[in-house]
Amino acid sequence: MAKYEKLIRATLLSCTMLSVMITVMVVASVFSETMRFFSNVSVFNFFFGTEWSPQTAIRPDQAGGSGTFGAVPVFLGTFLVTLIAMAVAAPLGLFSAIYLSVYASPRFRLWAKPVLEILAGVPSVVYGYFAVITMAPMLREFGETIGLSIASESALTAGTVMGIMITPYVMSISEDVISAVPKSLSMGSLAIGATESETVKKVILPAALPGIVSALLLGVSRGVGETMVVVMAAGMAANLTINPLESVTTATVQIMTLLVGDHEFDSDKTRAAFALGFSLFIMTLILNIVALIIVKKYRERYD
Amino acid sequence: MIKLFERRTRITVQRIKKKKSPFIYKSYSKKPKHTWLKKRKAAERRFRNAGLISILIAFLFLVSLVCNIVSSGYSAFTGTQIKLPITFQTELVEKGAYRKIVQNALLDLFQDVETRKEKRSLFMLISRNAPYELKSLIKQKPDLIGTKIDLWLPAASATSIFYKQRLLEESKRIGKINGDQAKWVTTLAQSQRTRLKFNMPFFKNGDSREAEQAGILASTIGSFFTILVCVLLAFPLGVATAIYLEEFAPRNWVTSIIEININNLAAVPSIIFGLLGLSIYLNFFGMPRSSSLVGGLVLALLILPVIVISTRNALHSVPQSIRDAAAALGATPTQVVFHHTLIYALPGVMTGVILGIARAFGETAPLLMIGMVAFIADAPQTITDPATTLPIQVFLWTNNPELGFVEKTAAAIMVLLGFMILINLCAVYVRKRFEIKW
Amino acid sequence: MSAKQTAIESSNMENNQPLDIRMKTRDLSVFYDDKQALFDVNLDIYKNRVTALIGPSGCGKSTFMRCLNRMNDYVDGCRITGKVRLDGFNIYKDNVDTILLRQKVGMVFQKPNPFPKSIFENVAYGPKIHKLTSSKDELEELVMKSLKRVGLWDEVSDRLSSPGTSLSGGQQQRLCIARAIATEPEVVLMDEPCSALDPIATARIEELIAELEQQYTIVIITHSMQQAERVSDYTAFFHLGKIIESGDTSKIFNDPEHQKTKDYIGGKFG
Ligand SMILES: Nc1ncnc2c1ncn2[C@@H]1O[C@H](COP(=O)(O)OP(=O)(O)O)[C@@H](O)[C@H]1O
Numbered sequence A: 001m002a003k004y005e006k007l008i009r010a011t012l013l014s015c016t017m018l019s020v021m022i023t024v025m026v027v028a029s030v031f032s033e034t035m036r037f038f039s040n041v042s043v044f045n046f047f048f049g050t051e052w053s054p055q056t057a058i059r060p061d062q063a064g065g066s067g068t069f070g071a072v073p074v075f076l077g078t079f080l081v082t083l084i085a086m087a088v089a090a091p092l093g094l095f096s097a098i099y100l101s102v103y104a105s106p107r108f109r110l111w112a113k114p115v116l117e118i119l120a121g122v123p124s125v126v127y128g129y130f131a132v133i134t135m136a137p138m139l140r141e142f143g144e145t146i147g148l149s150i151a152s153e154s155a156l157t158a159g160t161v162m163g164i165m166i167t168p169y170v171m172s173i174s175e176d177v178i179s180a181v182p183k184s185l186s187m188g189s190l191a192i193g194a195t196e197s198e199t200v201k202k203v204i205l206p207a208a209l210p211g212i213v214s215a216l217l218l219g220v221s222r223g224v225g226e227t228m229v230v231v232m233a234a235g236m237a238a239n240l241t242i243n244p245l246e247s248v249t250t251a252t253v254q255i256m257t258l259l260v261g262d263h264e265f266d267s268d269k270t271r272a273a274f275a276l277g278f279s280l281f282i283m284t285l286i287l288n289i290v291a292l293i294i295v296k297k298y299r300e301r302y303d
Numbered sequence B: 001m002i003k004l005f006e007r008r009t010r011i012t013v014q015r016i017k018k019k020k021s022p023f024i025y026k027s028y029s030k031k032p033k034h035t036w037l038k039k040r041k042a043a044e045r046r047f048r049n050a051g052l053i054s055i056l057i058a059f060l061f062l063v064s065l066v067c068n069i070v071s072s073g074y075s076a077f078t079g080t081q082i083k084l085p086i087t088f089q090t091e092l093v094e095k096g097a098y099r100k101i102v103q104n105a106l107l108d109l110f111q112d113v114e115t116r117k118e119k120r121s122l123f124m125l126i127s128r129n130a131p132y133e134l135k136s137l138i139k140q141k142p143d144l145i146g147t148k149i150d151l152w153l154p155a156a157s158a159t160s161i162f163y164k165q166r167l168l169e170e171s172k173r174i175g176k177i178n179g180d181q182a183k184w185v186t187t188l189a190q191s192q193r194t195r196l197k198f199n200m201p202f203f204k205n206g207d208s209r210e211a212e213q214a215g216i217l218a219s220t221i222g223s224f225f226t227i228l229v230c231v232l233l234a235f236p237l238g239v240a241t242a243i244y245l246e247e248f249a250p251r252n253w254v255t256s257i258i259e260i261n262i263n264n265l266a267a268v269p270s271i272i273f274g275l276l277g278l279s280i281y282l283n284f285f286g287m288p289r290s291s292s293l294v295g296g297l298v299l300a301l302l303i304l305p306v307i308v309i310s311t312r313n314a315l316h317s318v319p320q321s322i323r324d325a326a327a328a329l330g331a332t333p334t335q336v337v338f339h340h341t342l343i344y345a346l347p348g349v350m351t352g353v354i355l356g357i358a359r360a361f362g363e364t365a366p367l368l369m370i371g372m373v374a375f376i377a378d379a380p381q382t383i384t385d386p387a388t389t390l391p392i393q394v395f396l397w398t399n400n401p402e403l404g405f406v407e408k409t410a411a412a413i414m415v416l417l418g419f420m421i422l423i424n425l426c427a428v429y430v431r432k433r434f435e436i437k438w
Numbered sequence C: 001m002s003a004k005q006t007a008i009e010s011s012n013m014e015n016n017q018p019l020d021i022r023m024k025t026r027d028l029s030v031f032y033d034d035k036q037a038l039f040d041v042n043l044d045i046y047k048n049r050v051t052a053l054i055g056p057s058g059c060g061k062s063t064f065m066r067c068l069n070r071m072n073d074y075v076d077g078c079r080i081t082g083k084v085r086l087d088g089f090n091i092y093k094d095n096v097d098t099i100l101l102r103q104k105v106g107m108v109f110q111k112p113n114p115f116p117k118s119i120f121e122n123v124a125y126g127p128k129i130h131k132l133t134s135s136k137d138e139l140e141e142l143v144m145k146s147l148k149r150v151g152l153w154d155e156v157s158d159r160l161s162s163p164g165t166s167l168s169g170g171q172q173q174r175l176c177i178a179r180a181i182a183t184e185p186e187v188v189l190m191d192e193p194c195s196a197l198d199p200i201a202t203a204r205i206e207e208l209i210a211e212l213e214q215q216y217t218i219v220i221i222t223h224s225m226q227q228a229e230r231v232s233d234y235t236a237f238f239h240l241g242k243i244i245e246s247g248d249t250s251k252i253f254n255d256p257e258h259q260k261t262k263d264y265i266g267g268k269f270g
């Protein structure tokens, strides 16, 4: 009897250890490649260099023979696309959440929320298709009619579609956060003659602010790490620009292009992808931890 | 419109004598205090409309996404066939020149075609796969040799799209079809030599260079293998980890670090798991590139935290009193868990696992990185064969500029979303049917 | 100043109403979806008097009270028939402005619900949204006046900027009362304002009610018979959505007409 007991416990423990090992392995493998990259390329050049052309030349006399790894354009592109995405997702998600939790009838809320959450479950490759086939031509045509030339692989296209993708995510979390504000608070405000919008703006939102901030941070973290939409709809060339109508590249796109179809593994070029991946990892980790801390503080305040 | 969405208290009151009330806003409108009230009312309306518009935009996205995909994808479920008077001349069959047989049949129908250029565009009406179909037909029925017979053969993709969309004038979008071809197709259609049939190749073929022959079978099987590997690994590991953490682990800093670790893993961008697969599975362990084995292993890491977290939540929602009751009857701690807690938590666990599968099913980026982007024409036989998955097939076809692939892509997305909806319905069913309310 | 003005206006319009009836309900029925919670309730609420609503829980007291300032508008599926008149005007007429109505008919809830803002901001909230004051000084004065009236001024005058939630339960409830009266209402509704408080805080609130009676019309729900007897002038006894008996408090408590009232007051059920 006791033997079985011990055996089962040992099995469970070793499974847990394995899971933990895996999490450590994920970080360690990416980290070690990153370290090897930085033994060849200086950290300073990577984080502050403004030229990104990682392709090493096949013949020594070709231009850019050794590859240049200044990642600023890549990070700037990531930043730009995410910013556009949040410019779409933050207002849409937040206002939808407010409408759902404050104005909508319970029946409407009951089916609207799950239906919109379907949007959040659609695989990102489908959004990529949507960006390429529908959004890019549409934006280009629209640009032409108002006299703007929009690159077919513009930051605007990728960012807008990514924003559509993140909207239901932001909406869902914000709706939870807003509904979690005690009803007695809004009743207190309404009972002395405040309108519903005043109640939202002056009582509910300030009370729910930390939760909403973390919903937005989680949205940003999704955007920064999103791959398929940008691979399909943003460009490959590392332009140092903040013009949303031009083509930019992002960290995830670069990781993809550097590694897909490449069988050789031991070059600065492939390791650069790991360095980008590690930076991405750290970025999303910080965003998530900050979001979690804010939420935790907020929960403590309301219990 | 607004009434449709918004809560309204229904008020049925009998009217009273008309008299000015201190609460009637209109009667006050000239006083300064009530311009302020007007402003507040306007602000309220603006705010509510902003919310309404936002949610309508979100719905608009959903509707346009779905309409877009369905409208450009539904046509891929039918394929065009053309009836040709085929003559199986003995010497041509012996030489294996089936292509020539098809070409002769076409020339038979359109005898005024003479120049080489015209002939080439005429031959392009029929799928390049048609000769192979004739070949297998002869293999089955050798007695057809030497006879003449009307046969339905698949049209080429461009022909097919032209026929389906009835773009009877020369279209800019279809570079592949020219005026002559358009004329011929129209003639064929008028003489009842064209028909639409359910597009079987789409469901029983793998990828192909010819759009009319490209199908999703290979990638669907690849998806299936990958998910199988993924679940076989992640399910036991995740559930065991969750049980240990929730039921047995001592509450100390080691445990809480483990918890933080696993929670953070859930938020890591999926592409990082691709990096891991590349450096550890492929480079270090030397596992077969592009295989569903490696794909499954990578996805297992991806959904491990999902399973751990949902299982822990399910276990957590089983009341302590149940554990106490079982323990009071003399059950050992593991008996308490495996005879009671886990059993009662199972619906929640399964829901979590199914949702994890849904996530893995739609995942693309990490699989691309471990090389599952290969051109796969034949369905993989084992988990170590090179394979691809349904979302990756969508990715590959989206990048294919040929027009015929656009409808294929949309159709593949329809199948992909169909699977997703099915998986999610399973989750809803399990939750509704089996969940225990405490 | 605006309080005075509205008071004058309303008294002008009260000519054909008996002066001392502030609110009255006629055949008031309330349904939640299809379930009826109130059945043809008729009650008069007298000016500058305290009216207590008593009855076992679930009998519709809160529902009735929410009808008096239309807070039921925010309850999903709630439907109302009948009339509720304030100074002779049916407040359920279509063109009635609920914002102005609620400014005149304030409400205090069972559980203290200060906003997560400073003490000052809590009290200043109503005057600000209604623009009752034209300058910062006036606003500060109004806040001070309201806090003084609820007897909180001496306790919090040195920490007006600390959060309202940092106060004790009784102080929070008085803060909520201050918040309600800062909008210069004429009727104050209190739904079990003392049920979450300890006896000392309760006594404090009861004193406060006695003081406020001079200026406001007060309706209070209470589960404590002693409290009803102490603070109120009129009492209405609710049972299963109907008013069984209403009238002078002393009459209800000493010489009730109905057996049910007797039983309830005697503690036989509730
Ligand atoms: N929001 C609501 N939805 C449905 N029924 C309600 C709601 N509020 C109250 N009720 C029902 O109305 C009846 C009266 O409730 P309430 O007015 O809260 O009673 P009291 O305040 O006297 O305890 C109860 O039966 C209660 O279940």
Ligand SMILES: [Mg+2]
Binding pocket: C061, C062, C063
């Ligand atoms: Mg009540």
